[in-house]
Amino acid sequence: MIKEISSFVKSFDKLGYVADEELATVLFLMTKLQKPLLLEGHPGVGKTEVANILAAHLGTELIRLQCYEGLDVHSAVYEWNYQKQLLSIKIQESNQKTDLEKEKHIFGKDFLMPRPLLKAISGKDKPPVLLIDEIDRADEEFEAFLLELLSVYQISIPEFGTIKAVHPPFVVLTSNRTRELSEALRRRCLYHWVGYPSFEKEISIVRKHLPDIEQKLSEQVVKVIHVLRNKNLEKSPGISETLDWAMSLYALGSKELDEDSFSRTQGSVLKSFADTEKMKAEGLSKVLEEAASP
Amino acid sequence: MSKPNYQSHDNVSQSILGFAAFARANELNVGIREAQEALVVASLGLIGDKECFRYALKSVFCSCEENAQLFDKLFTEYWGRPKASIRSNVPMKNLPKLKKPGQRSLVLMGKGDDKDAKEEEGKNVSGANAAEQLRKTDFSRLSDLDSTYLEKLAMRLWKQMSRRLRKKLKNSNTKGRIDLRQTIRNNISNGGSMLDLKLKQKKPNKNRLVILLDVSGSMDKYSFFLLRFILALRSHFQKIEAFIFSTKLIRITGFLQVKDLDKVLYLLSSNTDNWSSGTKIGECLQGFNETFAKRSLHGRSMTIILSDGLDTGEPALLAGELGKIKRRTRKLIWLNPLKGMEGYQPLARGMKAALPEIDVFRSAHSLDSILELEKYLADV
Numbered sequence: 001m002i003k004e005i006s007s008f009v010k011s012f013d014k015l016g017y018v019a020d021e022e023l024a025t026v027l028f029l030m031t032k033l034q035k036p037l038l039l040e041g042h043p044g045v046g047k048t049e050v051a052n053i054l055a056a057h058l059g060t061e062l063i064r065l066q067c068y069e070g071l072d073v074h075s076a077v078y079e080w081n082y083q084k085q086l087l088s089i090k091i092q093e094s095n096q097k098t099d100l101e102k103e104k105h106i107f108g109k110d111f112l113m114p115r116p117l118l119k120a121i122s123g124k125d126k127p128p129v130l131l132i133d134e135i136d137r138a139d140e141e142f143e144a145f146l147l148e149l150l151s152v153y154q155i156s157i158p159e160f161g162t163i164k165a166v167h168p169p170f171v172v173l174t175s176n177r178t179r180e181l182s183e184a185l186r187r188r189c190l191y192h193w194v195g196y197p198s199f200e201k202e203i204s205i206v207r208k209h210l211p212d213i214e215q216k217l218s219e220q221v222v223k224v225i226h227v228l229r230n231k232n233l234e235k236s237p238g239i240s241e242t243l244d245w246a247m248s249l250y251a252l253g254s255k256e257l258d259e260d261s262f263s264r265t266q267g268s269v270l271k272s273f274a275d276t277e278k279m280k281a282e283g284l285s286k287v288l289e290e291a292a293s294p
Numbered sequence: 295m296s297k298p299n300y301q302s303h304d305n306v307s308q309s310i311l312g313f314a315a316f317a318r319a320n321e322l323n324v325g326i327r328e329a330q331e332a333l334v335v336a337s338l339g340l341i342g343d344k345e346c347f348r349y350a351l352k353s354v355f356c357s358c359e360e361n362a363q364l365f366d367k368l369f370t371e372y373w374g375r376p377k378a379s380i381r382s383n384v385p386m387k388n389l390p391k392l393k394k395p396g397q398r399s400l401v402l403m404g405k406g407d408d409k410d411a412k413e414e415e416g417k418n419v420s421g422a423n424a425a426e427q428l429r430k431t432d433f434s435r436l437s438d439l440d441s442t443y444l445e446k447l448a449m450r451l452w453k454q455m456s457r458r459l460r461k462k463l464k465n466s467n468t469k470g471r472i473d474l475r476q477t478i479r480n481n482i483s484n485g486g487s488m489l490d491l492k493l494k495q496k497k498p499n500k501n502r503l504v505i506l507l508d509v510s511g512s513m514d515k516y517s518f519f520l521l522r523f524i525l526a527l528r529s530h531f532q533k534i535e536a537f538i539f540s541t542k543l544i545r546i547t548g549f550l551q552v553k554d555l556d557k558v559l560y561l562l563s564s565n566t567d568n569w570s571s572g573t574k575i576g577e578c579l580q581g582f583n584e585t586f587a588k589r590s591l592h593g594r595s596m597t598i599i600l601s602d603g604l605d606t607g608e609p610a611l612l613a614g615e616l617g618k619i620k621r622r623t624r625k626l627i628w629l630n631p632l633k634g635m636e637g638y639q640p641l642a643r644g645m646k647a648a649l650p651e652i653d654v655f656r657s658a659h660s661l662d663s664i665l666e667l668e669k670y671l672a673d674v
Contacts, residue, residue: 002343025340025349032338033331040359082474089486178589186357187323193359232584 004028008057017046017053018197018205026192027054036150036171038186041194043176044238050194051131051172061128063169065116067138073145077117077155085111107159121153121165130169136179143185150188196229197239205239206246213250220257221246223291228269233278235271244268259285299372310336313372317355320368324355344373429661432634434515448519448661452526455668502533503671504590504623506582508601510540510573516631516659517569520600521562523664525555527671535590539578540568545586573604575644576611583618591622596670598627600658605644612644616651627654627670634659 001009001021008024019027027050030037039047055062065076085106092102114122120130135143149155153165173189175181197205199222206218225242237245245268254261262284270276279287298316300309314329335341335350348369356362428444476492484490505524509517517538524536528550536546549561563569591597597619605612620626628648632638634657640649649655654670657663 002339002346004339005343005346021345022349022352025346026353029335029338029340029350029353033334035331037353038357080475082478085478086486178592180589183323183357187325187327189357190353191356191358191362192353193362 011057012053013208015053015056016208017049018201018208019053020201023050023192023194026190030190031058031170033190034168036173036189038181038189038191039172039174039194040177040191042196042236042238044240045194045196046239047174047194048131048133051129051174054170054172055129058126058129058170060126061123062131063116063120063128064131064133066133067135067142069137069139071138071142073142075115076142076145077115078157079113079115080107080159081111081113112157112160117149118155118163120169120171121149121155122163123165123167123169125167127167128169130171132171132173134176135173135185136175136177136181140182143182147182147184147188150185199223199226202226202239202242206242209243210246210250213246214255216256217249217254218246220288220291221249224257224262224287225269227287227291228279231278231282233270233272233275235275237269237271241269241271257288259288262288299374306336306341307333313351313369314355316372317365317368320364322355322361322365322368323357328354348373429665431661432659433519433631434659444661445519445522448522448664449526451661451665452523455665455671456526458668458672502535502590502592502595503527504535504595504597505537506543506579506597506599506601507536507538508540508573508575508599509538509569510604511570512573512602512604513600513631514570516600516602520629520658521559522555525550525558535586537582537586538566538568539575539582540571541574541578542568543578543581544568572606573601574607575601575603575605576607576609576615579612579615579619583615587619587622591619593624595623596625596627597623598629600629600631602630602632603628603640603642603645603648605642607644609643609647613647613651616648620651620653625653625670626651627656627667628652629656629658629664629667631657631659633657634663 005021005024005028008028009019009021012019012024026037029035039050041047051064052062088106088111089102092105097105116130120128132146135146150171153168154162156162196202202222202225203218206213206222210218222242225237225245229236245265248265248268249257249261252261252265266276266279266284270279298312300313303309303312310332311329314324314332318324331354332351335347335354340346340350348366351369352362352365356365428440428447431440431444471494473492473494476494477488477490478486480490480492481488505527507517507520507524524534528534534547534550536550538544538546544566546562546566549558549565552558552561616626630640630645633640633655640646640655656667658667
């Protein structure tokens, strides 16, 4: 492995994130090429966490923008503080300033409320990490706006002028694939698919988060999770479910996974009524058996 | 000549550019910028380790998971095998098989091959009343001549319908919150007193329509017109997801993006191979639920299934899968061309099992019957 990349892996490991060589390579490349990174994958496989850890690794601020349907420029980029502006107009009514000066005053920096995107490009001394979470939930219009921002890293505010980033942020976009993203956006970004981890990797993730857990229990949990992922459930368990489950079993003081503890804690793994019914019909003991056989 | 590989060039950068060209020729979306970035990747020292180099190029050249598998294959082909042969692990991407439009695609061009049954009702159509008559005629009983005429008529009427639907949406918008930004702007002339309030209009909801079209043999006579109906709907719905199914399900949304109708038909005929085969509705819907449902259905979407319900699979499976779709969608509509026939009863096994799950069950055998759909479409 190349030196820079193994240092990435090591540093991530110290921060509590198990990164494989591929992810480390992509992140290294992203910091060098100054290109946004698009992470796609199933829910709960640690996409958001990548941005958190990257920020910690670079020792910089993380700015997060959670996307949702109907997200518009005003809640993503900037907004004027209208109440303050109105008050200011009232206060200045009696003084002698010209209208032009008054206008300039109320459209000044004091009245501007920066939202995540503006914050991200006005970083003073270090490039921050900008996390645009679940971009697939935002509308196409917003996606188009992002395209512009991500290529030139500047925002123009009509009353104020154009703000250009001194330190362009490291941008991480995540998507759950609830909607296909436009080809244009994809081409602007580096792409990485975050899949479900291998057995060994998932074990080491569990140990990282729960160092005191019994080895047998952790292995059983991961095995059962891997069986469940092949069961075509409505909501396949991700890594966060694995961790939740291991944690709840640990909290209940179980030494190993049996049918009783499985049924008591199934709420942390099976997240829909249909899935619970399906597994009940199949029999939890059957699942455990299946997991135990090599 | 053998396939291009890294040894067919003089130096490293040419090899890399050669790889970019190779990837481009094999349908990866690689432009000049990507090629440049590949050179940067190499100059960063990543070329020293083959795996790292592969990962890095993958993130630059690929833009979705499906591409990634193809990339792995191409990379191995071009740069040679790694020491341990991993070739068997590389999943072969099932590339869309480009085949020449053959017999089957005749259906697409609107020329079904049976010539006997069609002239009966069609030939009576003439004179000023022709259009009225045609609109009521069953698609399966059209003569060649009439079908060209009807096609034009249909496109015109469907376009009108599409336009009406758009308009309805605009007018029904209610006024929303006060827009402070615009209000302040507009009242500068009033000295800052808020006399003239500006309101923010509610954003029109995103309409999403998912259409599943049955193209099995029994639907041949209809699928051609119904496909055109789907194309006409493109302009109204911002998001339209279309699939065709018979024994397997194929997503055709991508092909519908092309403006030119003939080109769409050509693309469809050359990239899909499930026309005029048997019918396994239940299995196809299962495939839809597993792969696409999460992505394409949400609370405001409407799902239309165009099929005659003559299913050879298990009825219970069909009912179960329909139930899953119903829970994810706002309205589930089933259009059955056979329903237009006099005395039709939904007795076919599949259709019978499906009925309890369906919100709206209507016919779609003639132009008029399709135009009647308007009220449901406006409701999305």
